[in-house]
Amino acid sequence: MPGVKDRKYKRILLKLSGEELMGDQGFGISPKVLDKMALEIGQLVGIGVQVGLVVGGGNLFRGAALNAAGLDRVTGDHMGMLATVMNALALRDALERSNISSRVMSSIQMSGIVDHYDRRAAIRHLERGEVLIFAAGTGNPFFTTDSAACLRGIEIDAELVLKATKVDGVYSADPVLDPTATRYDQLTYDEVLDKKLGVMDLTAICLCREHNMPVRVFRMDKAGALLNIVVGGEEGTLIEEEVKQ
Ligand SMILES: Nc1ncnc2c1ncn2[C@@H]1O[C@H](COP(=O)(O)OP(=O)(O)OP(=O)(O)O)[C@@H](O)[C@H]1O
Numbered sequence: 001m002p003g004v005k006d007r008k009y010k011r012i013l014l015k016l017s018g019e020e021l022m023g024d025q026g027f028g029i030s031p032k033v034l035d036k037m038a039l040e041i042g043q044l045v046g047i048g049v050q051v052g053l054v055v056g057g058g059n060l061f062r063g064a065a066l067n068a069a070g071l072d073r074v075t076g077d078h079m080g081m082l083a084t085v086m087n088a089l090a091l092r093d094a095l096e097r098s099n100i101s102s103r104v105m106s107s108i109q110m111s112g113i114v115d116h117y118d119r120r121a122a123i124r125h126l127e128r129g130e131v132l133i134f135a136a137g138t139g140n141p142f143f144t145t146d147s148a149a150c151l152r153g154i155e156i157d158a159e160l161v162l163k164a165t166k167v168d169g170v171y172s173a174d175p176v177l178d179p180t181a182t183r184y185d186q187l188t189y190d191e192v193l194d195k196k197l198g199v200m201d202l203t204a205i206c207l208c209r210e211h212n213m214p215v216r217v218f219r220m221d222k223a224g225a226l227l228n229i230v231v232g233g234e235e236g237t238l239i240e241e242e243v244k245q
């Protein structure tokens with residue numbers, strides 16, 4: 001089992017897919033998936049990694065889908081952001097049941113339920129070893145939690161943004177729709193943008209390019225993958241400024 005001396009990253013931002021949270025259910029939150037995530041996050045905390053989390057809302061509501069069903073888009077996006085707060089509360093509950101000290105900070109003020117986002121306070125809590133869950137996305141409609149993850153990652157000086165998803169990296173096309181798609185080990189921001197590779201929204205990639213924030217896309221349900229990454233292992237696809245030989 002890796003220890004503190006094996007750690008490559010001291011502070012990371014992990015983006016968890018909301019859809020991943022529902023497990024094999026069609027909607028909602030699977031307690032089994034939550035517990036598994038808490039266990040894996042606990043392994044990072046165990047070797048002294050400071051962990052910021054952003055969780056999506058795709059298991060509950062997405063603004064674009066609600067809009068397609070007839071709702072006003074901004075109202076739909078507000079519902080999507082509130083969905084991420086529900087996921088964040090469930091995640092905090094699972095972490096605390098596993099004795100991992102954690103806190104939710106929301107971009108939308110929700111006094112009495114969660115803390116309001118405050119960058120300096122967030123960094124202080126991370127330094128104390130608390131897992132920080134950033135909820136309600138960026139607080140603005142027309143964005144996604146991928147952008148929120150990159151934004152918060154840059155703000156808290158994380159060394160890496162990790163996008164945990166259902167596929168094991170970035171492919172030449174969506175691998176769910178195209179079985180002939182091939183996986184990249186490494187990509188530059190420009191390659192992702194030029195080829196319009198859809199695993200992450202392009203606003204998020206632009207933000208990372210602007211601030212030189214590396215992003216690793218990997219499959220969350222591969223046991224041990226998360227721990228392997230923070231000790232320097234190669235999992236999924238690394239997106240950064242230059243492709244290393
Ligand atoms: N080029 C590509 N490479 C890899 N995956 C791709 C690509 N294009 C599209 N995808 C799809 O993107 C999906 C990523 O979706 P994921 O659910 O993780 O993101 P999300 O929409 O940000 O999450 P949430 O469920 O929280 O809304 C993958 O499951 C995959 O099917």
Ligand SMILES: O=c1ccn([C@@H]2O[C@H](COP(=O)(O)O)[C@@H](O)[C@H]2O)c(=O)[nH]1
Nearest residue numbers: 056057062063077080081137138143145
């Ligand atoms: O900054 C943000 C982040 C999210 N939203 C809305 O929430 C849902 C769920 O987020 P996903 O990233 O799709 O999981 C999203 O579809 C938006 O409707 C937002 O408005 N602003």
